[in-house]
Amino acid sequence: MIEWFAWVQVAVAVAAGLLCLVLGFARRVPNDLTNGALALVELLLVVQLVFAIAAPAFGNEATGSVLEFYVSLISALLTPPAAIFWGLLDRTRWSTVVLGVAALAVAVMVYRMLQIWTVQQA
Amino acid sequence: MTDVRSARPETRRGWRMSGIGRVLVAVYGVLALAALGRSFVQIVSKFDEAPLAYTLSALAAVVYVVATIALVRSGRGWYRIAWATILFEFAGVLVIGTLSIVYPQLFPHDTVWSWFGRGYLFIPLVLPLLGMWWLATHRPDRAADAA
Numbered sequence: 001m002i003e004w005f006a007w008v009q010v011a012v013a014v015a016a017g018l019l020c021l022v023l024g025f026a027r028r029v030p031n032d033l034t035n036g037a038l039a040l041v042e043l044l045l046v047v048q049l050v051f052a053i054a055a056p057a058f059g060n061e062a063t064g065s066v067l068e069f070y071v072s073l074i075s076a077l078l079t080p081p082a083a084i085f086w087g088l089l090d091r092t093r094w095s096t097v098v099l100g101v102a103a104l105a106v107a108v109m110v111y112r113m114l115q116i117w118t119v120q121q122a
Numbered sequence: 123m124t125d126v127r128s129a130r131p132e133t134r135r136g137w138r139m140s141g142i143g144r145v146l147v148a149v150y151g152v153l154a155l156a157a158l159g160r161s162f163v164q165i166v167s168k169f170d171e172a173p174l175a176y177t178l179s180a181l182a183a184v185v186y187v188v189a190t191i192a193l194v195r196s197g198r199g200w201y202r203i204a205w206a207t208i209l210f211e212f213a214g215v216l217v218i219g220t221l222s223i224v225y226p227q228l229f230p231h232d233t234v235w236s237w238f239g240r241g242y243l244f245i246p247l248v249l250p251l252l253g254m255w256w257l258a259t260h261r262p263d264r265a266a267d268a269a
Contacts, residue, residue: 067167071159079152086148094141098148105152108243 001052001062001069001117006110009044013107016041020100030087030095038099041106042080048110049073052117064116072116076109143193146249146256150190153245157183157234175233178218182234182246185210189253201262208257212250215239219247 016037023034052073055061062069083102087095161179169176185207192204219238222229232241239246 065163065167068160068163071163075155075159078155082151083148090144092144094144097142097145101145101148101152105156109156 001048001055001060001113003114003118005044005048005051006114006117009041009048009110010107010114012044013041013103013110017100017103017107020096020103022100024093024096024098024100027093028096029091029093030084030099034096034099035084035087038080038084038103041103042077045073045077045080045106045110048113049077062117063119069113069116072109072113076106076113079106079109140260143256143260146252147190147193149245149249150186150193150253153242153249154183154186154190156242157186160234172229175229175236178214178235179233182211182214185214193253193256196262198262201257204253204257208250208253211246212254215246215250 019037020034028034052069079102083095083099086098157179161176161183164176164179189204189207189211192200192207215235215238218229218233218235222233222236229236234242234246238244
């Protein structure tokens, strides 16, 4: 896991989350912009997954539980597609709010992953 | 606004998953996923360190999953199950939250509910309140006018 990249992910996910919440409460149904924001969050997660798999080979080992790290990462990877899928089935503004909730949840999960990787004492 | 409403023909009588209730369900879903994942990790890697805390974590995770399902499903039976699970969560977060502060040695390892759900941004404390409010305002028999 690359620390600065994780912070970029948190920033993008928070921005995407706030954007979707605002547009959702402004009664927009999910559109290319909001779905695209979640797709970007997902893309960054996939990149982070590649980094995480490759990092130990370059001497960048997780300090905490690797199992917990990957459970968080996989949960995070599942979240944006689930929210986008939800929005395809349910064409209301609340689906845009759900996209926002999903993006914010990813931000929290990435932050947690960063903690596990860098500052875990256990 | 009108086009949004007409895009949703299947608003069924007694369906709690209308309007902002869907957001509640989504938040419950995320919390259920997070609690399940964490509890899975705890039980697989270090169950013997704190069996009580980790058993509670697993129980809490299962209850969150059931609550999520109960909020989505319609009908009186599911409505009661939703109440039961949400009340259980609320009692859990209050009792375990208080115990974890007063007798920290009982819970040397975190559960979802330790410190009133601090590890989860206090969402476990706030969510049951929102859930109870939602259920109280969306009883199965008058859900049609409330939606």
